[in-house]
Amino acid sequence: xxxxxxxxxxxxxxxxxxxxxxxxxxxxxxxxxxxxxxxxxxxxxxxxxxxxxxxxxxxxxxxxxxxxxxxxxxxxxxxxxxxxxxxxxxxxxxxxxxxxxxxxxxxxxxxxxxxxxxxxxxxxxxxxxxxxxxxxxxxxxxxxxxxxxxxxxxxxxxxxxxxxxxxxxxxxxxxxxxxxxxxxxxxxxxxxxxxxxxxxxxxxxxxxxxxxxxxxxxxxxxxxxxxxxxxxxxxxxxxxxxxxxxxxxxxxxxxxxxxxxxxxxxxxxxxxxxxxxxxxxxxxxxxxxxxxxxxxxxxxxxxxxxxxxxxxxxxxxxxxxxxxxxxxxxxxxxxxxxxxxxxxxxxxxxxxxxxxxxxxxxxxxxxxxxxxxxxxxxxxxxxxxxxxxxxxxxxxxxxxxxxxxxxxxxxxxxxxxxxxxxxxxxxxxxxxxxxxxxxxxxxxxxxxxxxxxxxxxxxxxxxxxxxxxxxxxxxxxxxxxxxxxxxxxxxxxxxxxxxxxxxxxxxxxxxxxxxxxxxxxxxxxxxxxxxxxxxx
Amino acid sequence: xxxxxxxxxxxxxxxxxxxxxxxxxxxxxxxxxxxxxxxxxxxxxxxxxxxxxxxxxxxxxxxxxxxxxxxxxxxxxxxxxxxxxxxxxxxxxxxxxxxxxxxxxxxxxxxxxxxxxxxxxxxxxxxxxxxxxxxxxxxxxxxxxxxxxxxxxxxxxxxxxxxxxxxxxxxxxxxxxxxxxxxxxxxxxxxxxxxxxxxxxxxxxxxxxxxxxxxxxxxxxxxxxxxxxxxxxxxxxxxxxxxxxxxxxxxxxxxxxxxxxxxxxxxxxxxxxxxxxxxxxxxxxxxxxxxxxxxxxxxxxxxxxxxxxxxxxxxxxxxxxxxxxxxxxxxxxxxxxxxxxxxxxxxxxxxxxxxxxxxxxxxxxxxxxxxxxxxx
Numbered sequence: 001x002x003x004x005x006x007x008x009x010x011x012x013x014x015x016x017x018x019x020x021x022x023x024x025x026x027x028x029x030x031x032x033x034x035x036x037x038x039x040x041x042x043x044x045x046x047x048x049x050x051x052x053x054x055x056x057x058x059x060x061x062x063x064x065x066x067x068x069x070x071x072x073x074x075x076x077x078x079x080x081x082x083x084x085x086x087x088x089x090x091x092x093x094x095x096x097x098x099x100x101x102x103x104x105x106x107x108x109x110x111x112x113x114x115x116x117x118x119x120x121x122x123x124x125x126x127x128x129x130x131x132x133x134x135x136x137x138x139x140x141x142x143x144x145x146x147x148x149x150x151x152x153x154x155x156x157x158x159x160x161x162x163x164x165x166x167x168x169x170x171x172x173x174x175x176x177x178x179x180x181x182x183x184x185x186x187x188x189x190x191x192x193x194x195x196x197x198x199x200x201x202x203x204x205x206x207x208x209x210x211x212x213x214x215x216x217x218x219x220x221x222x223x224x225x226x227x228x229x230x231x232x233x234x235x236x237x238x239x240x241x242x243x244x245x246x247x248x249x250x251x252x253x254x255x256x257x258x259x260x261x262x263x264x265x266x267x268x269x270x271x272x273x274x275x276x277x278x279x280x281x282x283x284x285x286x287x288x289x290x291x292x293x294x295x296x297x298x299x300x301x302x303x304x305x306x307x308x309x310x311x312x313x314x315x316x317x318x319x320x321x322x323x324x325x326x327x328x329x330x331x332x333x334x335x336x337x338x339x340x341x342x343x344x345x346x347x348x349x350x351x352x353x354x355x356x357x358x359x360x361x362x363x364x365x366x367x368x369x370x371x372x373x374x375x376x377x378x379x380x381x382x383x384x385x386x387x388x389x390x391x392x393x394x395x396x397x398x399x400x401x402x403x404x405x406x407x408x409x410x411x412x413x414x415x416x417x418x419x420x421x422x423x424x425x426x427x428x429x430x431x432x433x434x435x436x437x438x439x440x441x442x443x444x445x446x447x448x449x450x451x452x453x454x455x456x457x458x459x460x461x462x463x464x465x466x467x468x469x470x471x472x473x474x475x476x477x478x479x480x481x482x483x484x485x486x487x488x489x490x491x492x493x494x495x496x497x498x499x500x501x502x503x504x505x506x507x508x509x510x511x512x513x514x515x516x517x518x519x520x521x522x523x524x525x526x527x528x529x530x531x532x533x534x535x536x
Numbered sequence: 537x538x539x540x541x542x543x544x545x546x547x548x549x550x551x552x553x554x555x556x557x558x559x560x561x562x563x564x565x566x567x568x569x570x571x572x573x574x575x576x577x578x579x580x581x582x583x584x585x586x587x588x589x590x591x592x593x594x595x596x597x598x599x600x601x602x603x604x605x606x607x608x609x610x611x612x613x614x615x616x617x618x619x620x621x622x623x624x625x626x627x628x629x630x631x632x633x634x635x636x637x638x639x640x641x642x643x644x645x646x647x648x649x650x651x652x653x654x655x656x657x658x659x660x661x662x663x664x665x666x667x668x669x670x671x672x673x674x675x676x677x678x679x680x681x682x683x684x685x686x687x688x689x690x691x692x693x694x695x696x697x698x699x700x701x702x703x704x705x706x707x708x709x710x711x712x713x714x715x716x717x718x719x720x721x722x723x724x725x726x727x728x729x730x731x732x733x734x735x736x737x738x739x740x741x742x743x744x745x746x747x748x749x750x751x752x753x754x755x756x757x758x759x760x761x762x763x764x765x766x767x768x769x770x771x772x773x774x775x776x777x778x779x780x781x782x783x784x785x786x787x788x789x790x791x792x793x794x795x796x797x798x799x800x801x802x803x804x805x806x807x808x809x810x811x812x813x814x815x816x817x818x819x820x821x822x823x824x825x826x827x828x829x830x831x832x833x834x835x836x837x838x839x840x841x842x843x844x845x846x847x848x849x850x851x852x853x854x855x856x857x858x859x860x861x862x863x864x865x866x867x868x869x870x871x872x873x874x875x876x877x878x879x880x881x882x883x884x885x886x887x888x889x890x891x892x893x894x895x896x897x898x899x900x901x902x903x904x905x906x907x908x909x910x911x912x
Contacts, residue, residue: 321774341779341782342777344774345777345778347777361771363772365764365765366769368765372761376776379758379761379765379776384758389756390756390757
């Protein structure tokens, strides 16, 4: 194992002291040793990152600190004094607050009511609210955290809801804030706002512990970072003195390719063509406005954009899950008829495979076993049984094959898919869609919630399909992913393709401007821009 | 943090219902005790009445037949995520199909009349469930609301049909003409004298076939697969190219057709004519049967037998122990439905916790799963 870096292992107390000191924390759940002799010291007034793959023990460790679990052995010191934290109320009293990945807010209460909830002074709510309003004004001003106290939670954005969670913790006197995967639900803009808030908190002397698996965030915001792997703390590093490559290697335990290794594209004939597509969402609001583009064999088209600018509706419409108001989708030159609620079946029959954005809601039936999910969408195809009967043997055979080819773990076709990790769930979906050898692959957020080792594998598979001469349409909110995978980038803003860029030459700044809808270099809808050469 | 592992299968399908049942009997025993009777004697009477002699057992099987049909009707719909509480109305209206065909063919042979009536009852019962299905698929009206309203419509419709259309001018009672012997479904006592005077008839064969058929439909056909996808995750079924609206309509029709089989048992096997309210609440018992039987045919067969035994044993009880009135029987039956149906999950959390204490490996697995999830 990697030894601890000397700069922290033998560190004497810094000038501003340790906010949190964990020593030799052990936690076992039966045979699973979730935390092994964990040492962690967090300096007061800093932002400290904790990274690790799924199941590395990050959440267990933070749950011990926040009083959800009690450690089997080890000591916890808060501000230098030893405590046995018994529950989260106790943790709060010690000034430790937690912002969960899934918010704990009452949707139809106002911001103010949510903040007071559970911290009322008396049986009457009015004095508490009045006092809270004053306190909230002060907190908002002090930490530059603007939220309308009277707004109803369900009416405000996810980013704002997160602020409410942070305010809730501050209102209860938190000095140390634990944030569990805070950017998972945020747009890039909202994430930037969050980081600004975190920096302000640091300036005001608060301590922040950030749990994440996004290396970019670690590099961007933290002062120091602790890496966990399989229940052990493998290193604590100064962020300024390390690199994403080093952290990734520590996390996975082997060298990881962060940059995708791919040759030049060799585009052939047009396989997927979208003409003047107009799509509305469930509320009847037009989300895709007259979009046209085409994808040729052997190339990857990446659609970049801030989440919520019509990409989801575009994907769902092309794959037959959502009715289109106008326009055409052509596959191999043949128009696809996608009307009715079984349009997805016709799209598949024509050779279009779809890896959906949200695998748990669409791509999998999580209560079904792995083998039952291996035929989802292809259940009517003749190789899974002639006539009305389902050939369970053939389905299990296919599932075993998928597991072998895509290295799904655990290799158990009888296990419910809800029990697989995010990366393995995604592999199950990818295996199903790729193994059918489709002409066109439409793929949304291929690596959302997937750990680094699996990301590398998934990217390789996508490139492999491209090199086999398939047309691939990729939608992702991760700009890095689009830039490294796509051969051409289309930027979508407010339902319109506002520009096209060459990933080799376009800078992040240019793409960022286009994603914000500002583009004066290219014509709207982005058709034929590539022929005019890359962006200057 | 509530990291919990689902129960082992045997505990889920056997132990949990057994605990619920034991509790239901315990509370029932207290009720019997309160009215000053001996609960042990009462339970002895119920068991003897339901299984102890040919007549009683025949009656138990006759009730069981009804509950198998209505239980399957609820279960099939439940697998597609639909809650059909209109089994009562569907069975009732299906009586029209059964009686019309039976009366038309009662001069031939039951081997001709019975299959024809089965098809007619299935068609009418299926149609009665298809309308709510269509309303949900195309208009978004929830089947829970529409099926229960269709129970009332069925009741009104049947009163009209029996009094104004089916009742022969010569009779005073509100009932159809009597089906001739040749058109009746033979009762088992014609073959086995063991069954005494009990009304159990060949409809029970249809019930067994229905149990097997539903098992194959749900777990061994492509249609059943699509149905379960829809029930588990309607977004995923749309993703999979399954037409949700079509599935809802077909599933409701199958469900109604199964409920309609009650009419064969009652109209052609027992009453030999269409009488008012012949379903007698079997549609609602079917909900409890399906719940207790976990929507699985084997579970439904066992749960239907339990409720059949309770109905028959309960009848016996009021003859043998006069202190226990008819209302008392209803209370006991209701307690069983309450504990095994409505409060089915009452002991699940504590049982899951108990299992985790017993086996640390399972606890480890549960924690590992919940941590992996919260970190992904």
